[in-house]
Structure formats: C-alpha cells, structure tokens
Amino acid sequence: MTTVKTGLSRKLLTRVLSVYFILTVIVTIGQIFTEYLSTKNHIESELKTLKNTFSTSLTRAIWELNTPQATSIAEGLLELPIIEGVQIRDEMGEYIANLGNTSEQVSTPVQSGVMQDHTGGIFGYSFPLIFEFSGRASHVGDVTLYSSFDIIFGRIEVGVFFLVGNAIIKTTFLVFLFMTAFRRMLSEPLAEITEQMGAFDAEHPHESKIAVFVEDDNELRQLQYSYNQVIDDLIISQNKLHGTQEALQRAYRQLDEQNLLLEQEVARKTASLSQIMLDLEQQKDELIANQRELRQENEHRKRVEDELRERNTELARSMEVLDQTKDQLVESERMASLGGLVAGITHDVNTPLGVSVTAASFLQDRIATLQKGYEQKSLTNSQMNAFIEDAQQTSALLMSNLHRAGELIASFKQISVDQTSEAERTFNLKVYLDEVVQALAPHFKKNAHTISIQCPLDLVVRCAPGVIAQLMTNMIINSLIHGFETMRKGRIEVEVSVDDTNVTLVYKDNGKGLTEAQLDKLFDAFFTTRQDKGGSGLGTHIMYNLVTQTLDGTIKADSAPGEGLRYHITFPHHQ
Incomplete structure (x- = not known):
C-alpha cells in the first residue's frame, strides 16, 4: 500500500491552527495597541493636569524676569517620571529653558493648549502663560512638556508580557487538544479503514468487508457502511456475471452452428454478387459518359455566367445614371413648386401695386391742378380743402396697398429662401x-x-x-x-x-x-x-x-x- 505524503487530518489541523494563530496574533496586537492608546491618553491627561500645578508660579517668575526661578521650575518638572523634556519660552518665542529630550518648535507663540506628536517617539503638550494684572491679561510666554513612547511602554510592559504569555499558553493548549482529538477521532480510524481497504481480495470479496470501531454515528461510520454495501453489490454482480458467462458459452455454441449455415449462404450469395459486379461495370461506363456531358454543360454555364456579369456591370452603370436623373427630377420638382409660388405671388402683388400706381397718378394730377391755380392766383379755400381731403384718402389707399404688397413680398422672400x-x-x-x-x-x-x-x-x-x-x-x-x-x-x-x-x-x-x-x-x-x-x-x-x-x-x-x-x-x- 502506498504511503500518504500529506495526511488529510494533518492538512486540516494545520489550516485550523494557522487561522487560530493568525487571529490570536491580531487580537493580541489589538489589545496591546489599545493598552498603548489608553496609557498615552492617561499621560496626556497628567501633562494637562501639571499645567494647573506650576503655571501660576512660572508665569509670575517670567513676568518678574526671574530667569533662575523659571529654570529651577523647569528642572523640577524634568524630575517627574512622565516628563522627558521641558521648553519654556518668553512672549517673543525665545527659549528661557530647553531641558531634556525636546523638539524644535516654530517661532510663533502658542495661543492655546495643544497636544502634538514629534519625531523620535516623543510627544508634547504646549500651553500659553497668561499673567493677569489689574483685570488685564498679558501673554508672557508658553511652556511645552514632553513625554515619550519609552515612558508609555514602561507603564504597559507588564501588561504586554501578560497578554503575550496568555496567548502563548492558550495556543499551546489548543494545539495539544486539537492534535489529540484529530488523532483519536480522524487519523487513527482513517488509517485503520485504509489498511483494511488495502487488503481487498477480488477472489473472496465477502472476506474483504471492513470493521472499524467508531463511537459516534459520523461520516466514518457512513463510509464503512457504504464500502460494505459496495462489497455486497460486487458479490451480487459476480454471481450475475457467472450466470451470464454460462449463457454466453451456450450462445457461442449456437453461433458456431449459425456460422456454418452462413458460409453456405455466402457461397450462394457470391455467385449472384458476381453478376451484380458485371452490371455495375456497365453502369460505370454509362456514368463516365454522363460526367463528360456534365463537364461540357459546366463550361457552357461558365460562359453564360461571364455574360451575366457583363450585363450586371452595365445594369449598375444604368442605375447610377438613373439615380442622378432621379436627383435632378427631385430638384426640378422643388423648383417647380417654387415656380408655382412665384406665379401666384406675382398675381397677388400686381393687384396692390396697380392700385398704388393709379392712386399715385391721381395724386399727381391733383397736385398739377393745385399748382396751376396757385400760379394763376385763382386758388380758393374750397379747392384747397378738396385737395387736402383727396390727398389724405389717396395717401391712405396708397400706404395700405403698398403695405399689403410688402407683406406678400416679405412672406414669399422668406419662404423661397427657406425652400432653397x-x-x-x-x-x-x-x-x-x-x-x-x-x-x-x-x-x-x-x-x-x-x-x-x-x-x-x-x-x-x-x-x-x-x-x-x-x-x-x-x-x-x-x-x-x-x-x-x-x-x-x-x-x-x-x-x-x-x-x-x-x-x-x-x-x-x-x-x-x-x-x-x-x-x-x-x-x-x-x-x-x-x-x-x-x-x-x-x-x-x-x-x-x-x-x-x-x-x-x-x-x-x-x-x-x-x-x-x-x-x-x-x-x-x-x-
């Protein structure tokens, strides 16, 4: 029996433990990071609390220009466990004290309390120093207190070791528990089943059934039952196969008898087949003659196809000429429609223009009569009034007809331009x-x-x-x-x-x-x-x-x- 290179139980156990190990690492790292953030927030709160402790005395010292006292306060702050550096500046941004592990700051004075991270694993809390005198507040400088990651780690070091140790102990125990359970519930039963299945004897299948003690009714027991059922089906199939073989031997004997009869029949059929072959030879000769006639017919069809291609080419040229003629007819139809408009609009425009010409001629005659009376000094008031009345009526008639003609021409002009x-x-x-x-x-x-x-x-x-x-x-x-x-x-x-x-x-x-x-x-x-x-x-x-x-x-x-x-x-x- 071939040895298994990678056991199923070992592969399954490896994957389960790998997932558990990854989850344990992620959870442990998350807990350590949470502890780190909590401790950092606590230290930041302590830095903010220190502001209330020394800001008053430090503000007065800077206000009174007592630099030694301000330096002494800075040295005292540096002795605190959570302080790694102290920076004290005056209102111009100049350093009064710069002690311990600090970071360079911008020259702009600090106006409000602010927490800020710096390079090198340090962070600081900066706040202004305000001195109140006679009800007036004055900005005298600012202070920055620095702490670092080392201080945070010093506080959470025991907790980190506890978390890591706890994760290692739980992982070790779980690995031992899984390995024991997998070996007893899966590896050993599978090995026994495999060994019994490897001892299968095709000649005596009833002795090849497997018997493995499994406590629970699980997949292994179902595998054992299914395999034994296959053995039972195999035994039944072998019994049927023996019966079929005996029937096949009887059929072979009958087949031999039929072969003898078939050989006799073949001999008779061979004689008739020879006659059929002679007939086929004659048909072959006739087929060759027909193929020769068909080849001649194909050559004739090729000549006809060549003539049809020439006719199609001529037809295509005729279609192009027809399309051009069609386009010309379409354009002629549009021009004919526009010509109909011209004829109609000409008649309508002629009417108001004729009336306008008549009115203008009448008005010209009346003006000549009026001018003649004026030159002969025989013009009367009644003649003048009559001329004014005639001139008003004639000009009104002239304007209305000219306006009508203008509308007709404008309408026709727009439509004719649009149609072209x-x-x-x-x-x-x-x-x-x-x-x-x-x-x-x-x-x-x-x-x-x-x-x-x-x-x-x-x-x-x-x-x-x-x-x-x-x-x-x-x-x-x-x-x-x-x-x-x-x-x-x-x-x-x-x-x-x-x-x-x-x-x-x-x-x-x-x-x-x-x-x-x-x-x-x-x-x-x-x-x-x-x-x-x-x-x-x-x-x-x-x-x-x-x-x-x-x-x-x-x-x-x-x-x-x-x-x-x-x-x-x-x-x-x-x-």
Whole structure:
C-alpha cells in the first residue's frame, strides 16, 4: 500500500491552527495597541493636569524676569517620571529653558493648549502663560512638556508580557487538544479503514468487508457502511456475471452452428454478387459518359455566367445614371413648386401695386391742378380743402396697398429662401405656417376651398424651415390637384400638437381619397395618378425623404375612396 505524503487530518489541523494563530496574533496586537492608546491618553491627561500645578508660579517668575526661578521650575518638572523634556519660552518665542529630550518648535507663540506628536517617539503638550494684572491679561510666554513612547511602554510592559504569555499558553493548549482529538477521532480510524481497504481480495470479496470501531454515528461510520454495501453489490454482480458467462458459452455454441449455415449462404450469395459486379461495370461506363456531358454543360454555364456579369456591370452603370436623373427630377420638382409660388405671388402683388400706381397718378394730377391755380392766383379755400381731403384718402389707399404688397413680398422672400436652403434656425411654427398659407393663397382664389390651421401660438421649433414649407406646399398642392379635382368646395384641416419629445402635425382633406393599392405606393418614386396629365410622381417621395432623413421623423398616410386623405407626421421637438 502506498504511503500518504500529506495526511488529510494533518492538512486540516494545520489550516485550523494557522487561522487560530493568525487571529490570536491580531487580537493580541489589538489589545496591546489599545493598552498603548489608553496609557498615552492617561499621560496626556497628567501633562494637562501639571499645567494647573506650576503655571501660576512660572508665569509670575517670567513676568518678574526671574530667569533662575523659571529654570529651577523647569528642572523640577524634568524630575517627574512622565516628563522627558521641558521648553519654556518668553512672549517673543525665545527659549528661557530647553531641558531634556525636546523638539524644535516654530517661532510663533502658542495661543492655546495643544497636544502634538514629534519625531523620535516623543510627544508634547504646549500651553500659553497668561499673567493677569489689574483685570488685564498679558501673554508672557508658553511652556511645552514632553513625554515619550519609552515612558508609555514602561507603564504597559507588564501588561504586554501578560497578554503575550496568555496567548502563548492558550495556543499551546489548543494545539495539544486539537492534535489529540484529530488523532483519536480522524487519523487513527482513517488509517485503520485504509489498511483494511488495502487488503481487498477480488477472489473472496465477502472476506474483504471492513470493521472499524467508531463511537459516534459520523461520516466514518457512513463510509464503512457504504464500502460494505459496495462489497455486497460486487458479490451480487459476480454471481450475475457467472450466470451470464454460462449463457454466453451456450450462445457461442449456437453461433458456431449459425456460422456454418452462413458460409453456405455466402457461397450462394457470391455467385449472384458476381453478376451484380458485371452490371455495375456497365453502369460505370454509362456514368463516365454522363460526367463528360456534365463537364461540357459546366463550361457552357461558365460562359453564360461571364455574360451575366457583363450585363450586371452595365445594369449598375444604368442605375447610377438613373439615380442622378432621379436627383435632378427631385430638384426640378422643388423648383417647380417654387415656380408655382412665384406665379401666384406675382398675381397677388400686381393687384396692390396697380392700385398704388393709379392712386399715385391721381395724386399727381391733383397736385398739377393745385399748382396751376396757385400760379394763376385763382386758388380758393374750397379747392384747397378738396385737395387736402383727396390727398389724405389717396395717401391712405396708397400706404395700405403698398403695405399689403410688402407683406406678400416679405412672406414669399422668406419662404423661397427657406425652400432653397437647408440651414436650420429657430422660428415660431404657427406664424410660419400662416406665411406658407398666405403665399399659397392665389391657388384658392378660383374656387371655394378653405384651409384652417390649429397650432399652439407659442410653439417654437428648431429645424430647416424650408422642409416645413416644402411639406405644406406639396400636401396643399396635391389636395388641390388630386383630391379636389372634381370638387368646388374642398376643406383642408391642419392640427399641430406637441409633447415633451415630439411635434405631431396632422394634415387631412375631404377629397376623393385613394384606393388601398394606390395608398401602398403613395411614397414610391415616380408613382402618380396623373401620369397622362404631366404628373412627375415625386411630390410624396420628396415628402417622405424630408421627414425621415432631414427631420429624423416618421410619416404615415390613411385614406379610403370618398373619405379624403390624412397625413400623420411626427418629428423630434428641438428648441
């Protein structure tokens, strides 16, 4: 049997005792440190108590400039067991006495009692000397009393030795107790079990059971029981194995008989197999011919693949040309929308400008008449009053029409600049929507269509305003051209709402609507219901790209025949 190099009980005992030893060292050190701190605090209290003992006489001696007496007091303090050094300074920070083990101090006088640690294992208590005379306090100097670690250790030396000795005695006793308990309860029973298990005889397993005396019903007894149970199972298995071996021998005899029959059958099968091999040779020749035809077919397919690659390359170039053409068509669509605004705004501006020209011409004629009467000295008060009244009415008419024309031009200028630029700016959405509708007003003059906008008056957004103008223009023009194609009185409603993160714009009309098939293709490029009437099919496609790419939002459309068209647009709210 192989000898165990590291016993389980020894390893367990070593770990337990190591943990106990570490804990004992930590606790002992903690107790010594606590005793040290307690003793140091006691000595500091004694140093503070000494202040009341000699400060009065020392203060008077310094006040009276009696340096020998002050030195004598310092020497007397140095004789005390807890004092290792004394420093006495005057009010200028000059040393009167500097005796024993001391440390250099700053020149600033001490203003209040303070305890301070110094290098070399010493610490000191410094306090000022105040002399009171005629109700007035005067600072005459300061005193520092020094003590050291040696004094503290001298007081706690016996206690430290007692703590260390106590820890050593307890550790020694515990080591002896653990070693005895481990040897009796674990090492010896384990050794006996190991010895009996090492004597296992496979030929006589019933004699290999282990019998170890264990006082308690513990793991060792369970190990003994489990091992003996394994021996019992092994005996049962051996008995079954003997029966199986006998059955196997009978099966071998039957197998020999079957082998004879099988050899006879193999002989018969060999003859038929030879015929099958001849057939396989013929099939092999046919397979070789088929492989030759397949190789020719593969070469043909390679030529076809080369032609397909050339066609794909040509198709890719055509797609690039198509994308460029598409971009040009999109830009043309935007310019066409801006051109529609120009035509409408030109007609609206011409009306107030024509009225203004007529008014200015009338006013010019009246001024010429007035000047002629003035030169001929035939001007009367009634003529002058009539001229003033006409001039007031004409100037009022002229100003109102010029103001109207200026508003139209300013609105068109802002919208046209926004539509040709994608620069972002902050603007009031309600005011801007009204300006877009005002710019599109000429398109509503020839019919009875109406448009209403519901939007918070203080809603301010930051985005490219040209995008909003392009969206509104495309939706309104599409409603006028497609939705209201056969209607005289259409209605457009725009509702704008806002929450913490998004702005929602809902546009709807009561036009003829779209079928389900048309609605599925609404945002596709080049899709239009007026292909035969010059429609480009890019208006809604531009809208989709503006919302999803420029505004980083979403756009959805709902419609049914006879129920109008509804757009639901959502984009982030940036202020």
